[in-house]
Amino acid sequence: MLEVKGVSHVYANGTRALDDVNLTIPRGMFGLLGPNGAGKSTLMRTIATLQAPTTGRIRFGEIDVLAEPDRLRRTLGYLPQDFGVYPRVSAYQMLDHMAVLKGIHHAGERRDAVEHLLNQTNLWAVRGKAIAGFSGGMRQRFGIAQALIGDPELIIVDEPTAGLDPEERNRFLNLLAGISESVVVILSTHLVDDVADLCPRMAVLAGGRVQLEGAPHDLIGSIAGRVWRRTVPHQQLAEMQASHEVISYRFFAGEIVVHVLSDSQPEGFTPVSGGLEDVYFTTLAEARRAPAEAAA
Numbered sequence: 001m002l003e004v005k006g007v008s009h010v011y012a013n014g015t016r017a018l019d020d021v022n023l024t025i026p027r028g029m030f031g032l033l034g035p036n037g038a039g040k041s042t043l044m045r046t047i048a049t050l051q052a053p054t055t056g057r058i059r060f061g062e063i064d065v066l067a068e069p070d071r072l073r074r075t076l077g078y079l080p081q082d083f084g085v086y087p088r089v090s091a092y093q094m095l096d097h098m099a100v101l102k103g104i105h106h107a108g109e110r111r112d113a114v115e116h117l118l119n120q121t122n123l124w125a126v127r128g129k130a131i132a133g134f135s136g137g138m139r140q141r142f143g144i145a146q147a148l149i150g151d152p153e154l155i156i157v158d159e160p161t162a163g164l165d166p167e168e169r170n171r172f173l174n175l176l177a178g179i180s181e182s183v184v185v186i187l188s189t190h191l192v193d194d195v196a197d198l199c200p201r202m203a204v205l206a207g208g209r210v211q212l213e214g215a216p217h218d219l220i221g222s223i224a225g226r227v228w229r230r231t232v233p234h235q236q237l238a239e240m241q242a243s244h245e246v247i248s249y250r251f252f253a254g255e256i257v258v259h260v261l262s263d264s265q266p267e268g269f270t271p272v273s274g275g276l277e278d279v280y281f282t283t284l285a286e287a288r289r290a291p292a293e294a295a296a
């Protein structure tokens with residue numbers, strides 16, 4: 001279990017990227033959902049001991065993460081949002097090298113581990129090819145292979161499916177789901193579907209604060225009977241936004257499908273069985289409104 005308590009982070013330029021974040025993350029897949037700039041990467045890097053928070057505490061089981069970063073690193077697998085450079089060495093060589101860095105010094109043990117990871121991530125056939133020539137999906141699968149070296153108990157993946165085509169995305173998410181049973185996996189993403197498909201627990205981060213936490217199923221239940229939809233010509237959108245609590249809208253066949261939140265049925269609207277996307281957009285709308293109301 002990972003416990004994040006009262007974690008705040010203020011960057012040197014004064015940006016408060018995390019503001020009193022409290023989370024309890026059990027074994028299994030945990031979705032951390034939030035829009036661009038929400039603070040997800042800052043939180044992921046902080047848990048991964050790559051940067052220290054301004055205040056707060058983090059525990060992973062017996063480990064005091066901020067006081068014993070090396071101890072955490074030995075049991076951590078981290079797939080950052082961006083590796084930056086991709087080396088011209090083969091996937092096999094790179095994994096072998098990284099396994100040495102992770103402390104697997106026995107050659108036979110290392111060979112077994114590297115071969116197992118290449119098979120697990122479906123990269124065996126391309127093990128001799130340079131990573132620099134890999135497609136986006138292959139790179140992400142390589143990223144998971146390197147994160148899994150040494151059987152980590154805490155795995156952090158930061159926006160892993162951005163830019164993947166649907167088939168590669170599925171392959172990647174299935175791979176993650178397969179490893180998440182006995183370890184803590186934190187999946188940071190701005191894609192609601194990634195969380196809805198896979199995560200038994202989740203939180204929404206926005207403006208550096210945890211806005212919502214729970215099981216997707218329960219959170220969807222919490223908005224049941226309060227989400228309504230109506231299709232309108234796009235000229236009417238501004239009017240709709242002024243008169244209703246619009247949580248989302250999308251263009252469809254030349255018109256706009258509007259979803260609104262309301263305790264009773266607004267005129268001209270039909271009920272929708274809300275999904276996680278409605279929960280997410282409702283949460284973001286409320287998060288945006290809170291500072292505006294406080295200022296007023």
Ligand SMILES: Nc1ncnc2c1ncn2[C@@H]1O[C@H](COP(=O)(O)OP(=O)(O)OP(=O)(O)O)[C@@H](O)[C@H]1O
Nearest residue numbers: 011013015017034035036037038039040041042043
């Ligand atoms: N090194 C830095 N110096 C100053 N501000 C930063 C730094 N890194 C991030 N920020 C700011 O902190 C806030 C949170 O950024 P962060 O990258 O953690 O968000 P995110 O949720 O991961 O966003 P994205 O989905 O766009 O990656 C943003 O306002 C960002 O501009």
